[in-house]
Amino acid sequence: MAAMIKDALMGPTTTAKRKDLERDIVESSSSANYLTNDHGVKVANTDDWLKISDGTNIGPHLLEDQFAREKIMRFDHERIPERVVHARGAGAHGYFKVYDDRASKYTSAAVLTDPSRTTPVFTRFSTVQGSRGSADTVRDVRGFAVKFYTQEGNWDIVGNDIPVFFIQDSVKFPDFVHAVKPEPHNEVPQGQSAHNNFWDYVGLQPESAHMVMWVMSDRGIPRSYRMMQGFGVNTYTLTNKKGELFFVKFHWVPELGVHSMMWDEALKVCGQDPDFHRKDLYEAIDNGAPPKWKFCIQVIPQAREHEFEFDILDATKIWPEELVPLEEIGEMVLDRKPEEFFPEVEQVAFCTSHVVPGIGFSDDPLLQGRNFSYFDTQLSRLGTNWQELPINRPVCPVLNHQRDGHMRHRITAGTVNYWPNRKEVFPPVPESQGGYDTFPSKVSGMKQRVRGSKFKEHFNQAQLFFNSLAPHEKQHLINAISFELDHCDDPVVYESYTKVLNQIDFNLAKTVATNVGGVIPDTPARPNHGKKSAPLSQLYYAPKEPTIVSRRIAILVADGFSLPEVEAVRAALASAKAVCFVIGPRRGEVYPQGAERVGGKGIQADHHYEGQRSTMFDGLYIPSGEHAATLAKNGRAVHYVREAFGHCKAIGAVGEAVTFLRDVVQLPGVKIQDDLLSDDVMTSYGVVTTGSYGLKSAATDALKIGPGS
Ligand code: HDD
Numbered sequence: 001m002a003a004m005i006k007d008a009l010m011g012p013t014t015t016a017k018r019k020d021l022e023r024d025i026v027e028s029s030s031s032a033n034y035l036t037n038d039h040g041v042k043v044a045n046t047d048d049w050l051k052i053s054d055g056t057n058i059g060p061h062l063l064e065d066q067f068a069r070e071k072i073m074r075f076d077h078e079r080i081p082e083r084v085v086h087a088r089g090a091g092a093h094g095y096f097k098v099y100d101d102r103a104s105k106y107t108s109a110a111v112l113t114d115p116s117r118t119t120p121v122f123t124r125f126s127t128v129q130g131s132r133g134s135a136d137t138v139r140d141v142r143g144f145a146v147k148f149y150t151q152e153g154n155w156d157i158v159g160n161d162i163p164v165f166f167i168q169d170s171v172k173f174p175d176f177v178h179a180v181k182p183e184p185h186n187e188v189p190q191g192q193s194a195h196n197n198f199w200d201y202v203g204l205q206p207e208s209a210h211m212v213m214w215v216m217s218d219r220g221i222p223r224s225y226r227m228m229q230g231f232g233v234n235t236y237t238l239t240n241k242k243g244e245l246f247f248v249k250f251h252w253v254p255e256l257g258v259h260s261m262m263w264d265e266a267l268k269v270c271g272q273d274p275d276f277h278r279k280d281l282y283e284a285i286d287n288g289a290p291p292k293w294k295f296c297i298q299v300i301p302q303a304r305e306h307e308f309e310f311d312i313l314d315a316t317k318i319w320p321e322e323l324v325p326l327e328e329i330g331e332m333v334l335d336r337k338p339e340e341f342f343p344e345v346e347q348v349a350f351c352t353s354h355v356v357p358g359i360g361f362s363d364d365p366l367l368q369g370r371n372f373s374y375f376d377t378q379l380s381r382l383g384t385n386w387q388e389l390p391i392n393r394p395v396c397p398v399l400n401h402q403r404d405g406h407m408r409h410r411i412t413a414g415t416v417n418y419w420p421n422r423k424e425v426f427p428p429v430p431e432s433q434g435g436y437d438t439f440p441s442k443v444s445g446m447k448q449r450v451r452g453s454k455f456k457e458h459f460n461q462a463q464l465f466f467n468s469l470a471p472h473e474k475q476h477l478i479n480a481i482s483f484e485l486d487h488c489d490d491p492v493v494y495e496s497y498t499k500v501l502n503q504i505d506f507n508l509a510k511t512v513a514t515n516v517g518g519v520i521p522d523t524p525a526r527p528n529h530g531k532k533s534a535p536l537s538q539l540y541y542a543p544k545e546p547t548i549v550s551r552r553i554a555i556l557v558a559d560g561f562s563l564p565e566v567e568a569v570r571a572a573l574a575s576a577k578a579v580c581f582v583i584g585p586r587r588g589e590v591y592p593q594g595a596e597r598v599g600g601k602g603i604q605a606d607h608h609y610e611g612q613r614s615t616m617f618d619g620l621y622i623p624s625g626e627h628a629a630t631l632a633k634n635g636r637a638v639h640y641v642r643e644a645f646g647h648c649k650a651i652g653a654v655g656e657a658v659t660f661l662r663d664v665v666q667l668p669g670v671k672i673q674d675d676l677l678s679d680d681v682m683t684s685y686g687v688v689t690t691g692s693y694g695l696k697s698a699a700t701d702a703l704k705i706g707p708g709s
Contacts, residue, residue, distance in 0.1 A: 014333060016395040017120030017149045024390045025339055037070055046071065079347070081381050082132045082299045085177055086143045089126030090225070090278040091345040092285060094334035095150060097293065098123050103329045106246045106299055107238035109358030112152040112329065122391060123334055124348055125225040125277070129180050130191030135270035136263060136277035138191035139220040139480065143348045144252065146228035146332065152434065156354040157250050158374065161222065162214040163231035165315040168207050168455050170369020171627070176201065176208075191270070194487035202495040207316050207455075209504060210462040216480040217465075218260035218473060218538060223618075224280045226291035227259040229541070234367035235351070236315050237360040238299070239439050240415050245363055247300040247312055249319055251326060252293040254551065258541040263479060264645045268615045276616075280339050289550035289577055290335035296326040310461070311454035315366040317461055321535045348391045349378040352664070356434045365451070385406050399426045443457040459503045463528060466505050468536035478508060482515035495519045548578040554617040555582045555607065556640060560627035563592035565654060566603065569621060577597075581606040585634070593625045609636040616642040624655020632660045641665065 005153040035043045050069040052059030063069070091359035096111070096119045104113040111119050113603050127134065128141035134566045142161040147154055150655070166176050173478035178184075179201030180193055181687055189195050193215070203210040214220070224226040230252030238246045261269070284291055298319050300312055310317040338344035351374035354365060361367055383601035384405030386392060398410075402415045416425050429435035469477065481501070498518035513520040534540050553567055573580040584605030591602040606612070614620060622631070622643065631637040644651055645665045653661040 006170065011315045012231050013333075014501070015116065015118060015149075015178065015531035016120070016554075017337050018093065018336070020149075020393070020395050021339075021390055024343075031571045035604040037067055037665070038074070038326070043067055045137070050408065051471070065599050067327075083126075083381065084377065085128050085181075085412045086126035086145075087125050087132045088130045088134045089143060089345065090281055090346060091122060091124035091338060092281060092334040093336040093338070093421065094121050094332060095119060096146075096330060096332045098295075098330035099328070102327070103238075103297065104240065104615040106240055106248070106297070107358040108148075108241045109155075109238070109356055110152065111148055111155060111356065112238075112358070117151070119151075120395065121334075122147045122149075122330070122344070122348055124345060124350070125281070127191065130175070132537065133274075135223060135274035137269045137274075139193065139215065139266070139484075140191070141215055142222060142228055143224065145351060146230070146252075147354075147392075150356050150357040151396050153396055154354050154392075155356045155359060155392045156350040156352065157230075157232045158350045158352050159230050159232045159250065159252075161228040161230060162211065162219055162247075163229075163251075163318050164211050164214065164461075165233055165235060165366060166202065166208040166211045167205065167366065168314055168316055168451060169365045169382035170367075170373065172205075173369065173373070176205075189487075192487075194484040196488045196490045198491050199485060199488050200303070200490070200493045203493060203500055206500060206503070209458050209500055210316050210465065212481075213465045213477065213504065216484070217469065217477045220260045220480065221263060221266040223259040224256075224284075225277050226281065226284055227254055229253055229255050229258055230293065234315055234370070235362040235364045236355075237362050237439065238297075239358060239360060245302040245304065245360075245439055245441075247297040247302070251296040251298070252332065253296060253326075253328075253541065254291040255543070256547065257543045258538040260538065263476065263483070264314075265615050265647045268613070270615060271360050272615060281334075284550045285335060287550065287577070287579055290333050292331060292333045294328050295330040295332060295615070296328045298326055300324060306592075310457070311452050313364040313452070314454075314455050315361055315364055316458070318536075320328060320464070320533045344391045345390070347382060347386075347389050349382055349389075351375050351387050355436075357431070357434060360439055362633075385409060395557070401426060428707070450499070459526065460529065460696050461486050462504045464531050464533055465536050466508060467528070467530065468532040468534065470537050470539055471539060473539075474508075478515075481508075481512050485512065485516040485518065491517075493683050497614060499525070548573070548619070550617060551578045551618040551622060553580045554577050554612070554614065554620045554644075555580065555627075556620060556622045556631065556637065556642075557582060557584050557590055558627040558630035558637065559591045559597060559636065560630060561623045561625040563595075563603070565625075566592070569623065578619075582610065583607050583609060583612060585609065585637075585638070587611060609634070609640055614640045614649065615647065617644070617649065619650040619652070620644045622653040622657035622661060624657055626656065628656035628660040629655075629688070632663065638664050652655060 010525060035046060037043055046067070047392060050062045052067035054061070059067075065346075097117065098112055100115050101113045110117065123146045124143065126145075127136070127138060127140040128143065129140050130138060130161075143159075144161055145156065145158045146250070147156050148481060167173065178197075180198045182188055182190060183195060183197050193199075202212050216561065219228070229506050232250030234249075236248050236250070273279070281291070298534050299651050300319070308319075308323065312319065331666045353371040353375060355361070361371065382389065385407050387398075388409045401419055403412070403417050414423075414425055416423055418425065419428070431437035474670070481497075485497060494516050495518050498509055498516075498521070499512040501512055502521045502525040506521065509525075512518065555569065557566065559640070570580050570582075581605060582605045584607075586608050587605055589596050589602035590605045591600050595601055622628070622641070631641075639662045641651070641661060651661065651665075
């Protein structure tokens with residue numbers, strides 16, 4: 001089965017949704033290559049508004065110019081409201097397949113049980129806080145929303161890259177979003193949670209503590225959309241053909257592992273390339289390395305609902321994998337870019353309420369409110385008939401008596417638009433024949449505004465998360481909270497959050513309080529339970545086989561580099577499916593050792609040192625040659641290497657470049673491993689050099705991203 005899926009992964013796949021969308025795609029290169037107005041009349045002049053003129057001097061414009069009026073009026077109305085949260089994002093098409101029917105013991109949903117199916121998907125990734133034009137690499141939660149165009153209708157998993165949420169009840173969402181969004185008096189800050197109102201709110205809402213730990217960890221600054229996990233977050237249900245019910249959580253696990261940026265790097269990339277993640281997604285697809293995720297489920301039978309110390313309906317809690325293991329059931333591949341951003345990525349509309357037979361909701365109080373909110377928001381963003389937009393319409397028939405409303409596209413022929421009708425047009429379908437029916441469940445209780453008793457414990461899992469991080473991950477988290485609280489200028493805010501931190505970890509609270517001028521605690525607010533869970537650290541997801549697929553590698557040169565070496569390394573990197581760029585003193589010809597500097601045979605540098613800085617790359621390779629002496633004298637080149645080193649990038653150097661590298665990064669305690677080409681090289685060292693190029697490919701070995709990277 002794995003081999004069959006591998007075959008299917010080769011190249012863009014024509015899915016049912018692709019065929020459906022083709023009806024609406026206008027090729028700009030089609031044979032009808034001329035300009036018309038919106039109702040198809042060919043336009044003779046689109047540059048001059050109709051006006052009075054004697055041929056030399058011009059007079060007034062004429063309102064009668066219907067072409068000019070239409071062009072300007074259409075332009076005036078181009079913008080629609082951006083999403084109230086998750087406004088900034090990027091999306092791609094792809095497909096989903098299950099390995100076999102192993103999930104049929106839990107669900108009757110064909111999309112999750114029929115291995116002969118290829119289900120088209122559209123996935124949109126996003127940040128939460130910033131506006132549509134904000135930067136990609138800010139510290140934030142990432143949205144991970146998947147629309148499955150199944151043969152039984154659309155199913156949406158509207159998830160995040162973090163498995164828990166800030167609040168337990170959806171009615172708090174407007175308060176939370178107001179607190180995290182730019183402040184009302186000055187609309188500051190953009191794309192940041194580093195401000196008084198956010199920290200004030202979460203300080204007063206201890207249920208946010210667990211999620212705050214995740215966002216302040218490296219998960220908040222992913223290297224790529226392609227290198228993050230996805231989580232459905234809420235608890236859903238599955239029902240099988242026997243009529244049994246299971247609680248379920250959905251997970252996406254990326255093939256390339258879970259990787260993050262360094263904070264300093266993320267900050268710089270916000271300015272250097274605000275579209276970094278968007279471009280990264282499309283670059284990988286263009287280069288034949290479509291991103292891929294395993295789809296996994298965690299399942300709890302209905303009878304075991306109350307067995308856990310936490311409430312399994314509480315979205316601020318994970319189900320630790322030691323208690324409820326992940327079951328891998330399928331894969332998603334994103335292999336096709338949108339044709340046009342607005343009609344696809346901007347108009348795609350997800351709803352948690354979109355489920356298909358075999359999948360249902362639980363009483364998770366966050367999910368219940370979400371089921372109302374998404375549909376509602378689409379009405380104001382896109383209008384009543386948003387489901388008919390090409391990106392949103394299902395690939396199966398849509399037949400019902402819902403009619404009219406703004407911008408209705410479909411024409412439903414026939415004389416009746418109600419049920420029951422004498423002609424039996426569009427009758428409801430019994431569950432046995434595929435109709436969606438809600439799982440019958442007995443409900444009793446008092447009508448009241450409460451939360452379940454287990455919902456009241458907020459710190460055990462925040463502590464579990466912090467305990468489970470590797471030392472460098474803990475340090476990053478401490479740095480992140482210290483950065484954010486330093487941006488809060490109201491002492492009430494940063495002092496009160498230190499108290500929350502002391503509920504999680506004494507040293508964490510002490511260090512942050514010292515950094516930000518908070519109240520340094522004398523004793524822990526509660527004992528640390530000492531428990532850990534391995535899958536909470538990103539290290540857990542390192543690919544088993546080291547890989548450089550789709551990684552961006554810079555080859556740093558000046559005039560006088562070794563040409564055969566660069567050619568060999570480029571070929572080796574390309575065959576390992578890395579994306580390789582030559583970075584030289586100028587964009588244009590750079591001359592190898594021995595070549596005439598003017599008119600000699602050089603190679604094209606893709607960028608100059610300033611144009612694409614080290615922050616744009618995952619690894620750096622410096623070939624041998626007399627150019628090393630030139631690099632050493634160039635402040636920009638020296639900064640390039642030091643910055644890459646400071647950001648823990650893998651660096652390889654050969655021959656004369658070894659001395660250059662040693663000189664520029666030689667700091668006390670720095671490990672540089674010379675001539676080490678053993679397989680465990682990356683477990684201990686990020687910098688590898690070799691005196692002569694040859695043996696085996698020093699560069700590709702040095703730059704592999706694997707366990708320990
Ligand atoms: Fe939400 C968008 C994820 C709680 C209300 N949400 C939105 C998107 C994602 C999430 C990924 C962007 C979808 C896209 O790409 O178009 N939201 C989550 C997760 C949550 C969550 C994982 C917690 C488990 N959301 C949540 C609550 C509410 C909302 C509790 C309201 C009660 N979310 C919305 C929204 C948005 C939205 C206002 C804005 C744009 C949209 O829906 O289409 O309705």
